[in-house]
Amino acid sequence: MADRDHAPLSIACVRALTDKQHDKRKAAASEIEKMVKEFAALNNTVQIRKLLRVLGTEFTMSQNPNFKKGGLMGLASVAIALGKDSAEYAEHLIRPILTNFSDNETKIRYFACEALYNVVKVTRGAVLPYFSEIFSGLSRLAADHDQGVKNASEHLDKLLKDIVTENATFDLVGFMPLLRERLYSKNTFARQYIISWVTVLDAVPDIQLILFLPELLDGLFDLLNDPNSRNLCGHVLSEFLRSINKDPSKVQFTQMINILINHSQSPDETLQMAALSWIKDFIHLSHEQMLPYTSGILSAILPCFAYESEAKRGIKDVAKAVNMNLMELINPKLDDEGQSDENHQRKPECDLDLSSVLDVLKKQLAHTSVNTKVASLTWLYHLHNSIPKRMLMQVDDLFPTLLHVLTDHSDEVVQHGLNVLAQIISPESEAGRVPVPDSPHHPYFENFLHSLIGLFREDRQLLEERGSFIIRQLCILLSAEDVYKSTAEIMRSEHDLKFARVMVDTLNTILLTSSELFQLRNILKNEENGKLFQCLYETWCHNPVATISLCLLTQNYEHTCELIMILANYEISVEFLAEVDRLIQLIESPIFIYLRLELLQVPHNYYLIRSMYGLLMLLPQSETFHLLRHRLECIPKLHFFHESRNRLKENESGNKYNLEFDTLRGHFTTIQDKHKL
Incomplete structure (x- = not known):
């Protein structure tokens, strides 16, 4: 060459x-x-x-x-x-x-x-x-x-x-795209090499690498999936988080939160734990800046409430802490919908996307975990309590979901669902302030009871297994008188007679036995509440034994005698006898102690004695028959009271209420005739 x-x-x-x-x-x-x-x-x-x-x-x-x-x-x-x-x-x-x-x-x-x-x-x-x-x-x-x-x-x-x-x-700016790209390398050694560079750059005082963290964060969290890079990457992320807590003013929280939300739903426990810890600190440091991302955060943390294993306890605890911090951001200041005052205008970047939050909560209510569903319902309750005006606009969409919650197998879930529903339909709620023509109640109260009765009608097993629990809880959360009166008014026009009989039996059993309805029982014993009695009576007529027990409870003994005599005109079924049996058992309970004492009040107990003997005559000679017979043997003989009847004033009634009992008797007969057909 x-x-x-x-x-x-x-x-x-x-x-x-x-x-x-x-x-x-x-x-x-x-x-x-x-x-x-x-x-x-x-x-x-x-x-x-x-x-x-x-x-x-x-x-x-x-x-x-x-x-x-x-x-x-x-x-x-x-x-x-x-x-x-x-x-x-x-x-x-x-x-x-x-x-x-x-x-x-x-x-x-x-x-x-x-x-x-x-x-x-x-x-x-x-x-x-x-x-x-x-x-x-x-x-x-x-x-x-x-x-x-x-x-x-x-x-x-x-x-x-x-x-x-x-x-x-x-030129750090020019280097960032390349560094970000290389973070996604699949080779372990290449990953460790990239991490080493991030560590070196972060250690240089004159290089503000934290300003570029939004570009690097996703790749760094992705590296936590590699067991060979996990320790190195975990150390780098810890240093970044320490820097963020030290000087949050330089941190672009909103540009990173979605990255964290994504990784906090990873099946890898280390990755999930790290992401949730970052989210917790982000909420603590940036406050209302996290509000627009509430739905995403809830999607990540609520499923964590389902964790039961010891290995995931730490993740569950951090998720609960995130949940608490996030819930504290929801306050009445956010409920300024429609206000024109400039001082109350919220910045869009700091506002709560309520619709997306509710979508997430409704989705989580379909979760299999009781804890997750309870946490979701707790959120709904908190939202109704904190921002009722904005929640009022969402009630129609939310109502079917809450009704479905009542079919849940867990009492705790049903209880929390009822808490939310009561919050919506109570008179103190925003919905309660909406006037309803020709009704003392607000629209959602009536709508809810209609829907609940419809739910029981469609699912008889739900009525049988959970009906009592649901109704008792409603009576605790709301006015028992309002619940019973409105339910009776709705049931009055019920066309499914078999359902009406069962529903009345359920309502009556709760009324007679539940401690939660003690006050309502006392209200019914007051002779000034005849209209309430009449309202219940007209619906209770679907179940003759329930009607008799209502009259006994309210001390309308003369009418009780009349009803028992009317029943002689109808076929006595095994179901009817079983209900009479239960009534006799109830008479022996503390609820009816006042009635048993009235057996000694001569001569005013004439109709009560006749009622008791009338029930006795309806029963076959069973154990319950002898139970009532022994009770009646403890008082003077019937002929004594027959004589005392003559000493009663001619105008003295055997009923507590001053009502048209002839009309009520006619209504009872009409309803019984319908059931006979």
Whole structure:
């Protein structure tokens, strides 16, 4: 090959530089170094550039491995010879070497690392414009299968880190896209390499890496999935979180919260725990800035309430803490819908997206976990309590979901569902302030009772198994008198007679036995409440034994006698006898102690005695028959009271209420005739 082909290199130098033996190549490299120093002394930049072009194209780009090795050593020698002046030729020194980072031959990659190390060592800060290219190459070599290449790349990487940390001109903005991209590498070694760079950059006081955290956070959390990178990445994330807590003013919370929400739903426990911990601190530090993201946060934390295993207790505890902090952000100040006062206008970026929150809560109510459903219902209660005006606009959409909650298998879930419903339909609620024509109640109260009765009608098992619990809880949460009166008014027009009989039996049993209805029983015993009695009576007529018990409870004994005599005209069924049996058992309970004492009040107990004997005559001679008979044997004989009847005043009634009992008796007969058909 002619001398001019590789000028300014001599043929001998070229031959030595491309020799297989390392010592000969090394000698040629020394000759090149000497040559470049002479060129530099004469300021002969033309020859220097010509030499770089020869080495960078005809040698390092050659298909011959020995030419590549020689070219790499030659470029390193040029840089060493130029010293600080090599910065002027940085591009021609660096790029040919970087090309060989991806060479198929291990030795070539090794020599490329070694050559670039020598170049970077003398050029220092001049390599920064090419930092991204060098970084990309090193990130690939970090995963190299050859340990020698990896060791060489690590030496170069350490030098590069020193240069970056000491140089204020480092272009962090330009580097971010590349760093973000490399965070998603699938190779463990490449991941560890990237983490090491994040650690180094974060440690530099002059580099505010936290400002770029939104670009890096997703990739860093993704690295927690790798068991081999988990410890390193966990440490980096902990340091970032410590910095955030130290100076939250520089943190762009809203640009990162969705990333955290996404990772907090990961099946990986470590990743989930870390993300939830970050969310907890974000809420604590940024306050109302997190309000627009409430629905996403709830989607992440509510399923965690279902965790029961010891391994996930920590996650569950953090989720509860997040839930508490988030709930504290919901306050009456957010309930200023429609206010025109500028001082009350909310910033859109700090507002609560109520519709999306309710969508999440409704979805979580379908969860299999009792704890998750209870937490969701607690949220609904809190929202109604804190922002009732805004919640009022959502009631129609929410109502069917809450009704369905009443069919849940858990008493705790049903209880919380009733708490929310009571909050909506109570007179003190926003809905309660909406006037309803011709009704003392508000619309949702009536609508709810209609819907509840419809639910019981469609699902008789629900009525049988949960009806008593639901009605008793409603009477605790609301006015028992209002609940019973409104229910009776609705049931009065019930066409399903069999359902009406069962429903009245349920209501009556609760009325007679439940401690929650003690006050209502006392109200009914007051003779001033005849209208309430009549309202219940007209519906209670669907169940004759319930009607009799209502009359006994309210001390309308004369009418009780009349009803018992009327029943002689109807077929006595086994179901009827069973209900009479239960009534006798109730008469022996503390609820009717006043009635048993009235048996001693001569002569006013005439109709009561007749009623008791009438019930006795309806029963076959069973255990219950003898129970009542023994009770009646404890009082004077019936003929004594028959005589005392003559001493009663002619105008004295055996009923407590001053009502048209003839009309009531006619209504009772009409209803019984309908059931007979």
